[in-house]
Amino acid sequence: MSEITLVEAVTQALAFELQADPRMVVFGQDVGANGGVFRATEGLQQRFGRERVLDTPLAENTIAGIAVGMAVQGLHPVGEFQFMGFIYPALDQILSHATRMRNRTRGRLSCPLVYRAPYGGGIHAPEHHSESTEALFAHIPGLRVVVPSSPARAYGLLLAAIRDPDPVIFLEPKRIYRTIKQQVADSGTALPLDHCFVLREGRDVTLIAWGAMLQETLSAAEQLAQEGIEAEVIDPATLKPLDIHSIIDSLEKTGRCVVIHEAARFAGMGAEIAAQIGEFAFDLLKAPVWRVTGYDTVMPYYQLEDFYLPSVTRIVAGVKEALDWDHPRSRG
Amino acid sequence: MSEITLVEAVTQALAFELQADPRMVVFGQDVGANGGVFRATEGLQQRFGRERVLDTPLAENTIAGIAVGMAVQGLHPVGEFQFMGFIYPALDQILSHATRMRNRTRGRLSCPLVYRAPYGGGIHAPEHHSESTEALFAHIPGLRVVVPSSPARAYGLLLAAIRDPDPVIFLEPKRIYRTIKQQVADSGTALPLDHCFVLREGRDVTLIAWGAMLQETLSAAEQLAQEGIEAEVIDPATLKPLDIHSIIDSLEKTGRCVVIHEAARFAGMGAEIAAQIGEFAFDLLKAPVWRVTGYDTVMPYYQLEDFYLPSVTRIVAGVKEALDWDHPRSRG
Amino acid sequence: MHKPRMQLLASFDIAYLQYLDERGSPTQVLPDFATADSLCRAYRQMLLARLVDGRAVKLQRTGRLGTYPSSLGQEAIGVGIGSAMQASDVYCPYYRETGALLERGVSIEEIFAIWGGDERGQNFQRAPHDLPICVPIASQILHAAGVAFALQYQNASQPLRVAVTCAGDGATSKGDFYEAINLAGVWKLPLVVIINNNQWAISVSRNAQTAALSLAQKAIAAGIPSLQVDGNDVIAVHWAVNNGIERARRGEGPSLIEAVSYRLSDHTTADDASRYCPQSEREAAEKLEPLGRLKQYLCSQGVWSSDHQIALEEELAQVLERALRHYNHAPKDAPNALFDHLYARLPEAFYDQYDNLLNCSESHS
Amino acid sequence: MHKPRMQLLASFDIAYLQYLDERGSPTQVLPDFATADSLCRAYRQMLLARLVDGRAVKLQRTGRLGTYPSSLGQEAIGVGIGSAMQASDVYCPYYRETGALLERGVSIEEIFAIWGGDERGQNFQRAPHDLPICVPIASQILHAAGVAFALQYQNASQPLRVAVTCAGDGATSKGDFYEAINLAGVWKLPLVVIINNNQWAISVSRNAQTAALSLAQKAIAAGIPSLQVDGNDVIAVHWAVNNGIERARRGEGPSLIEAVSYRLSDHTTADDASRYCPQSEREAAEKLEPLGRLKQYLCSQGVWSSDHQIALEEELAQVLERALRHYNHAPKDAPNALFDHLYARLPEAFYDQYDNLLNCSESHS
Ligand SMILES: Cc1ncc(C[n+]2csc(CCOP(=O)(O)OP(=O)(O)O)c2C)c(N)n1
Ligand SMILES: Cc1ncc(C[n+]2csc(CCOP(=O)(O)OP(=O)(O)O)c2C)c(N)n1
Ligand SMILES: [Mg+2]
Ligand SMILES: [Mg+2]
Secondary structure: OOEEOHHHHHHHHHHHHHHHOOOEEEEEOOOOOOOOOOOOOOOHHHHHOOOOEEEOOOOHHHHHHHHHHHHHOOOEEEEEOOOHHHOHHHHHHHHHHHOOHHHHOOOOOOOOOEEEEEEOOOOOOOOOOOOOOHHHHHOOOOOEEEOOOOHHHHHHHHHHHHHOOOOEEEEEEHHHOOOOOEEOOOOOOOOOOOOOEEEEOOOOEEEEOOOOHHHHHHHHHHHHHHOOOOEEEEEOOEEEOOOHHHHHHHHHHHOOEEEEEEEEOOOOHHHHHHHHHHHHHHHHOOOOOEEEEEOOOOOOOHHHHHHHOOOHHHHHHHHHHHHHOOOOOOOO | OOEEOHHHHHHHHHHHHHHHOOOEEEEEOOOOOOOOOOOOOOOHHHHHOOOOEEEOOOOHHHHHHHHHHHHHOOOEEEEEOOOHHHOHHHHHHHHHHHOOHHHHOOOOOOOOOEEEEEEOOOOOOOOOOOOOOHHHHHOOOOOEEEOOOOHHHHHHHHHHHHHOOOOEEEEEEHHHOOOOOEEOOOOOOOOOOOOOEEEEOOOOEEEEOOOOHHHHHHHHHHHHHHOOOOEEEEEOOEEEOOOHHHHHHHHHHHOOEEEEEEEEOOOOHHHHHHHHHHHHHHHHOOOOOEEEEEOOOOOOOHHHHHHHOOOHHHHHHHHHHHHHOOOOOOOO | OOOOOOEEEEEEEEEEEOOEOOOOOEOOOOOOOOOHHHHHHHHHHHHHHHHHHHHHHHHHHOOOOOOOOOOOOOHHHHHHHHHHOOOOOEEEOEOOOHHHHHHHOOOHHHHHHHHOOOHHHHOOOOOOOOOOOEOOOOHHHHHHHHHHHHHHHHOOOOOOOOEEEEEEOHHHHOHHHHHHHHHHHHHOOOEEEEEEEOOEEOOEEHHHHOOOOOOHHHHHHHOOOEEEEEOOOHHHHHHHHHHHHHHHHOOOOOEEEEEEOOOOOOOOOOOOHHHOOOHHHHHHHHOOOHHHHHHHHHHHOOOOOHHHHHHHHHHHHHHHHHHHHHHHHOOOOOOOHHHHOOOOOOOHHHHHHHHHHHHHHHHHO | OOOOOOEEEEEEEEEEEOOEOOOOOEOOOOOOOOOHHHHHHHHHHHHHHHHHHHHHHHHHHOOOOOOOOOOOOOHHHHHHHHHHOOOOOEEEOEOOOHHHHHHHOOOHHHHHHHHOOOHHHHOOOOOOOOOOOEOOOOHHHHHHHHHHHHHHHHOOOOOOOOEEEEEEOHHHHOHHHHHHHHHHHHOOOOEEEEEEEOOEEOOEEHHHHOOOOOOHHHHHHHOOOEEEEEOOOHHHHHHHHHHHHHHHHOOOOOEEEEEEOOOOOOOOOOOOHHHOOOHHHHHHHHOOOHHHHHHHHHHHOOOOOHHHHHHHHHHHHHHHHHHHHHHHHOOOOOOOHHHHOOOOOOOHHHHHHHHHHHHHHHHHO
16 A cells, blocks of 8 residues: 555546546546646546546536436536636536436436546646635536545545545546545545544634645644644645535534635635524634635635735634634724 | 516616626627527627627536636626526536636736626425535635615616726625616616615614515514514625625614524525624623524425425514523524 | 638528418328328427416416416427437426426426416426526537437447426526537537527527527537427428437437527516517417417318317317316425425424424415 | 428628748738838737746746736737727727737836736726726627727717637637627627637637637627638738727627737746647647747848847847836835725725724834
8 A cells, every 4th residue: 555645546446446436437628648737637537448438629618517417317427627718608507407406307318427537736837727615516416526635535535435325526626636645545435524623622713724725724723732832733635515514523622713714705615604604503602703815806826825825824814813802893 | 757677677687787888798699699598698789799798619618718818818708607597507606716806916916896696585496407506606705796676676786796996796686686676777877886785774673684685574574564674675786795884783772683594504694794793782782693594405396385485484483582692592 | 902811710500490381281292290190290289388378477466476487389399309209308498388297298287386376397307317497598408418418428339318408588588508519519418408589588589689690500619509499380390300309319419499489478477578578479470379370280181170179179178177186285395395495304403493384384375 | 300491591601811921921912001101010029028928937836926828829809809909999808918908008117017916007097098907708798898888979970999708719708799799780880809719718629619610700690791811910910900899880780800829828827828829739839839930021021130139138128128117116005905995985884894904014014
């Protein structure tokens, strides 16, 4: 068992399931000979053939739409979108069809499919290559939104996503595709969906983050620890449905919470988490749920992206606000 | 000055501005001879000509995309989407271009355009004709999301939207297109954007709703009044940017808040409002911000739509929960 | 002025097919399948479609059905498609499909249920693999391409099961249509796409959709064969669809058929075509409608008579009454259906909402 | 077997144009505009584009530029387009457009800035009406249709200003492309669409995009004229674009041009074409590249020599150095730019975030 990166874990999970399940097919732009622009499908076409690993024409709506047709006839399609910034032409098929076929036909047809897309900033990419719009997908009824944050979770959650009988969008934090290595057994064991992972225990404040942002969040937690502040760090992993119970369990200890995400703040996932915490754990809260997020502006070209992305400094500052909180923040 | 309906107010605003501003053009499916499937553009083509009021081919992506090209060259395009349920193919152009042209060119080009779409349920329409996905649009940086809830606000806000130098999505609550009549002077006077309207004053609880949902909300307020509970009812009207100040002003009186919307709850607008209230007015809150919303499932075919849409009963029950709140709601 | 010399790179022809003219006279020798039996059967199915449509419109007028899109005048398309398909093929319908749905085994009650606002209508009991009717224009054509891929994948040897789909003239303006035929072409999928060119997309006329002379020629963009047929001639439609299906079954890939017809009704019961459609155009189109010409042909062959007609009308009236009784007496769908079919298993996160729904619906009823 | 008799409904021809073959020999009489002066100028611009591309790739390798898409081998397309346009026309470029951008007056510094991660590069100082380069494939073609509408609307009488846009072979698979040409056809917009068919969309070959024999024939779906040209022959490209523009200017509507070329580089600096592109194919394509053949022609006409070449290379090297100095010395964009251009006037609701950004960026620097 060797150490592998997150993107290798994705490849490994795809390969495992292609081997195990003849119904599975993989397709997208450049996923064949090229192995995907991030090499997530490296070697799969050579190994499983052109019938099962296919380059599509350049059309995201096509990728989303044919997946629906394949899935309702019993295949397990896994479609790759090259970057999250190019997924929007596919939204109609995802929202209007993939997530509705089961309900619309009262269970007669279903869509056991996975849409994969690398997401997030921080790799100095061109415009549209650094988006984080998970909240758009989280608002869609019937969709599962899954984000891995380590090689092991990428492997286990992707297997779970592929085996899930309903549509899953699997968002891969490309900034950490190759920055972390981990031993991951290629055992075909899935991790549970709809389930939070506690990455660090702490009693003073609960930090919630996912994907690449967990790197900054864990660093912030360490920095805080040096000041004697023990942060609990939670990776929701499945953003929808959200495992709010685990989050509240943590809040029972800490009473304070900061949500961190790259995406723009307004109507982002942080809002939903804050709202649910309010609804389910109002009495536990010693301070408002703080959000440290991307700004409500367009993800900038890369020269300025560091100002956009939540940094360790911003997270630490947010945590301190949550800790110091005793009277309302100015509304200036 | 005669009484007009909400849809007539839309037509009146379009006509006023077509008359006043030669840069303005109107287009969409069936907006010409047919006057739009809801008659929102009734008579406009006859009056202003086929050069200014145009039927497009059947392609929402086209409607959104050409609006961008028109706007950057100095026109003021107003594109109609026939139903919100068919707007998703246009999302890419809205999110990737309309809202980014100004920023991307550092102010060289801009998109003074309006996308109109009827939205919401309750009219026994076929599948996809009853959607409320305003939250998807509210998450897009650079976009204004405006929802009128009366003929006067439809007239004044649509004029403001057309005159605004940036892209606006204008969502028209079709359920109340013809159910309310109001005297509206055709004076060309716009109402302010980014600004809440207080529709009813009260001291016990703040109810926030928009579009057609204000009907149920105002009815609920009246029912509550008979029990001695005075609800303040606020129409944010511009959902993004959100005028949180006015909401907090209200909370200073009431300390309790219920947000009501038709859309699915998860990552909906209610979450953002609740999160902001937490951030800016935590100390004022005597109870969690409650959400009475559509369920996190697909808007059903019309036989069941009454079960999906928040009813007066559900709103009243939500308010009572907010008022009775003293210990955490069960998390069962 | 300078005129450059150019080489001819490629040439394309678009052909038109008709067997029965508007008076029911054959314009050429009929194909073998056009036996008295099969044509009488086609006539029966077309009449049934027309009666179901007519009844649906009436039900809507009396508040017992929601908005309904009649296929009046386009019955030959649905029946031509349905009669050319095998049960094991997969159909991906749009919403104006009474004829094809009936052919596929979808029941009249199911059709009424769909338009009566009840998802259970889409749970086709006797067409379990077919897709539900699709409302967002042209999006079903991509599903059909995916289905075709699946059928090819699952049964790599020929003859293949094939996917068949239909869309309106307006649908040809939408990117989905083009993307789907382009993919089908390059992946050589067993797919047949039929365009019901009924000349209108609500109020937008065929000529306001595209500058293309024919809709059939749009297939050239995808590099696939195509054909325009008289869509009011059920023999021509059947031949073309069958031909497309047979090609596809042999692994020769997709094709496109434009079936030229006319929408002899309002777009839906919510529409008023008199606002935009010249009365004279509609009247001219009525003369071309598909049932009359087939009946005339059958009569001319001595295989149909007013006795046959009366007997058939009686039979179909009964079929319709039975369906209507079923529709009227079907128990209502339960509110919990809102969540029961959203996921295979409702995630815990939504138990709260499920409970809330049940509580509210109890107080509701 | 029964063979139906069909009528011929429509026929379409796709033509191919070339003036200079790969050895620089004219294949026919050259058009009037192909004077020594104009061709020397075209050669200069093509060489400049090539040098800018080459330098950009080097800058990327040393970390001074982000991912860069070279247009190596496709210089004739950009220069052919740019030289056929008037300054007052509007160009809607995609991202692989060095030649056309330079022709439009976009500065080398601006091009570097864009790929150096700085939006200010898109604020074209000398092409104020042109659209910024567009990254989401094919979406700019819809903008171009909208621009064309605006130009026609604002100047209803002829000659019109026209909109011109370019997209890759891969872009022709996307619904946007088709929707845009279809709209342009039916609205008769003053628009010229050029397809840079460089045979690859990253690793996906032209033949994996579509079964269509040519990309030019996709115009038939929209009912608009089209042409395939040798995209490595700047005279052919210029003639075709100019012809399309003149049609459009006269109010005769849109047209499509497929310019056949080859991507002689990796897709971008982030790509490794050796993973999917046969070496032999690339080598064969190198022989067809556009600069060599034009130079050979000019030399054969006695209007170009190695002295000219050396002088030009020296001149362009200086142009490039000057641009690079500007690029290197440009002050950084300020963090507040994140919000300053989002809206015409920042809404109050975001003042908090703006302040937060300023605070954080102070502590950052
Ligand atoms: C994507 C989308 N946009 C708009 C609509 C609203 N709409 C319903 S039917 C229709 C016209 C369709 O015309 P056509 O494709 O010719 O089919 P027909 O109804 O004539 O059979 C429109 C615009 C829709 N259903 N889907
Ligand atoms: C909508 C969209 N999907 C995917 C991408 C990622 N991408 C960038 S370039 C490219 C290939 C484009 O090929 P082509 O249109 O032939 O243009 P070329 O790069 O060859 O000039 C892809 C897939 C994108 N930019 N936009
Ligand atoms: Mg039609
Ligand atoms: Mg290319």
